[in-house]
Amino acid sequence: MATQSPFSMLEGLFQNLPSALTPPAWAIEESHRRVVLLLNHVLQQEPQAMERLARQKGCVIHTQWREFTFRVQATPAGLLDLAGADAKPDLTLTITEDSPFVIAQAVMQGGKPSVRIEGDVQLAAEVNWLADHVRWDVEEDLSKILGDAPAHMLMQTCRTMGQALQQFVGKRGAASSESSGKAP
Missing domain, CATH: 3.30.1050 (Nonspecific Lipid-transfer Protein; Chain A)
Structure with missing residues (x-):
């Protein structure tokens, strides 16, 4: 049973936004x-x-x-x-x-x-x-503001979240390819 991604609903909403929301x-x-x-x-x-x-x-x-x-x-x-x-x-x-x-x-x-x-x-x-x-080099710029250790910890957290997001995106891409009958 195929389920619809919440991203497709968001994408449809994004594409249908009126042009009246254009910033000045x-x-x-x-x-x-x-x-x-x-x-x-x-x-x-x-x-x-x-x-x-x-x-x-x-x-x-x-x-x-x-x-x-x-x-x-x-x-x-x-x-x-x-x-x-x-x-x-x-x-x-x-x-x-x-x-x-x-x-x-x-x-x-x-x-x-x-x-x-x-x-x-x-x-x-x-x-x-x-x-x-x-x-x-975001970490270098952050270290000038926060210090070396906090900047490194913040960037490590961001990298971990990015890797998790990449894995999620990779799985979504593979699942949509399988459901459409295409090879990944």
């Missing part, structure tokens, strides 16, 4: 600024990443998922800045999967979401390198 433009812009600050913080910890981005100075990267867009520009310092709405993108990355749950499942299994790439091939290669090689 100032809130979107401020959240984009915060994301750029975080990305730059992570980039500053990897000199090779900054060198690669500096070579792409002035290039605009436009990322889109459903109606959500994010546009940044590489600076001469090898960091990112918000690009103007009228800036012509050199590279457009469109996440083709509509379901946030499928995207989360792919990420939890160590993969990347499906992306349609249009534009500058060299810039796309640099962005791919950044995605593959740059990682945020």
Whole structure:
């Protein structure tokens, strides 16, 4: 007997949310600024990443998922800045999967979401390198605030929870593959 996942109900609810719940433009812009600050913080910890981005100075990267867009520009310092709405993108990355749950499942299994790439091939290669090689050392940043031992304990707890979630997602994926008659 097949049972329906609670995630499918949540996904249906998420997809049917009215567009009236769109946040105001100032809130979107401020959240984009915060994301750029975080990305730059992570980039500053990897000199090779900054060198690669500096070579792409002035290039605009436009990322889109459903109606959500994010546009940044590489600076001469090898960091990112918000690009103007009228800036012509050199590279457009469109996440083709509509379901946030499928995207989360792919990420939890160590993969990347499906992306349609249009534009500058060299810039796309640099962005791919950044995605593959740059990682945020959250534990190091937390240790500056909490101290080494509490930061390590907190991150160990998060890793344990992440592994449990990965196992759950893996089992769900295998169960749905079996129920649809496909091999995992």
